[in-house]
Amino acid sequence: MSRAANAAGGTPLISVDKVNKRFGQHHVLRDVSTHFNAGEVAVIVGASGSGKSTLLRTLNRLEVHDSGRIVVDGIEVCDNQRQLEALRTEVGMVFQQFNLFPHLTVLENVALAPRRVRRQGRAAAQHNAMELLERVGLKAHAHKHPFALSGGQQQRVAIARALAMKPRVMLFDEPTSALDPEMVKEVLDVMKQLASSGMTMLVVTHEMGFAREVGDRILFFDQGRIAQDAPPAQFFGEQHNERIRAFLGQIAH
C-alpha cells in the first residue's frame, strides 16, 4: 500500500533528461530520458554493454555524463563536490563485486559512513549498524572481517552498509552476478524485504524471476536506449519486440 501511495506523490524522485555518455568511440547512453518515483522498484535489464550499469553509475556520478540533466531528490548531479557528497548520502549503491572494505570488520564497514559523514558517535553508529546487520541476518558475523564471509553474506553486508546512511533510493548494480548460484536467493530475499518496506530501488539484474515478482517497472536497454519501459505483466507477457523476445529466450536458456 505504501508504495502506491508514495508513487502518487507528485514530482519524481529521480529525473533523467536526454543523458548521453560516450566511452571513446562507444556511445553508451543515447539521449536517455526517464524518471523514477519514490517507492518504486524499477528493474533494468538488457544485454551486456547496453548501457544499463552506466546509467545507474551516472546517477551518483561514479560516471560523468557528457550531456543532459539528472536530478535526484531535487539535487542536480554535477561537479560541485559539496552537492555531490550530499547527493551520495541520499543514494545507496550495491556493487557486483561487493566492494566491502577488507581492512575493517563487518560492523566497522556498516558504521564507517554514518560516523564520518553523519558525524554519529561510535556507540550510536555501531548500535544502528547492529540493527541493520540483524535485519540482513548477519548479526552473529558482526566482528568478522569480510574475507571470512561467503559471497552472499558479503553482499548482504554491502546492502546493510548502504542502508546505514538511510538513503532515499538504493541502486543495485548486478548484485547477484558474482555469486555462486546457491547464494543468489539469500541476497534476493533481502532485496525483496527491502522492496516491501517501501524503499525506492533501481536494480540492474539478469534475475528475471526477481524482476517479475518484485519490479513495478521493467526497463529494457538496447544499444544505449531504453527500448521498452513496461510493467512486468506486459514485459513478460505477449512481447512484440523482436529483440526483447530474443533476449528473454537467451536468458531462459
Added chain:
Amino acid sequence: MTLALFPWPAGWSRQQRSSATILVAIGVLCLLLWLLALPLGQVTEPIGNNAQHFAEGARVTVQLTILSGIAGVLLGVMAALGKVSRIAPLRWLAGGYVWVIRGTPLLVQVLFVYFALPVLAPALQLSDFSSACVALALNAGAYNAEAIRAGLLAVPQGQMEAARSLGLGRWHTFIDVTFPQAFKVALPPLVNNVVALLKDSSLAYAIGVVELTNIGNRVQSATFQPLPVLATTATIYLVLTTVLTQISTAVERRFDIEGKMP
C-alpha cells in the same frame, strides 16, 4: 632474519600479540641504548674501555634513524600522493624529487646538505646532525614514495567507488579506506627502506656526526685493532636491525587480517 622471540599465550588475539611484541621490542631497544655500555664494558680492550663511546654512538645512530625515518615516511606519503595526483605540476614536482634523489649517491646528498646548502642560502646552515637528518630523510622519502605509490595503485578502484558512493569526502576516502590498504601493501618495502636507513646513517660519519661508525673508526685508528672494533660495530648494527625487524614484523602481523603470514 626474523626470530620468533615472543611465545605469547594462545588465547591472545592477533592485535594483542602485535601490540605486545611492539611494546616489548621498544622496551628492549630503550634498555639496549641505555645499558649498552654495561655488557660492552665486560669485553676486553679495546672495546671495554671504549664502551661508553660505542653506546653513545649507537644512541646517535638510532636517533638519526628514527627522526629521518619518520620524516622519510611523511615525505614518502606526500611524494607518492604527488605522483598519482591529477594536478600536473604536483606530479612533476614529486617526479623530479624522486628522479634527483634516486639518481645521486646518498653520500653526495649528505655532503651537499652540509656544505653546499649554506652557500646557496646562509640561513640553511645546519648542524652536522641536522644536516644528516635532512639528507637521510630526503633520501628515504624518495624510495618510500615509490613503495607507497605501489600500495596506492594496488587498491582496487571499487574501494574508492564504494567509499564515494557512501558520501565520504576525499579526505575520509583516503584516510579511512585507501591509505590503510595501500600502507599494508607498501609495508614490506617500507621496512626494507627503514632497515637500509639505519645502516645508511653511517654515512653521516662523512660530515663528522659522532655516530656508531664514526666511533668504530676512531677507536680503530687509535688502537690499530680493526678486527674486534669493526666486529663490535657490525654486531651492534645487527642487534639494532634485528630489534627493528621485530617491530616491523609485528606491525605487518597487525595488518595481516586474512592470516596469510605463516
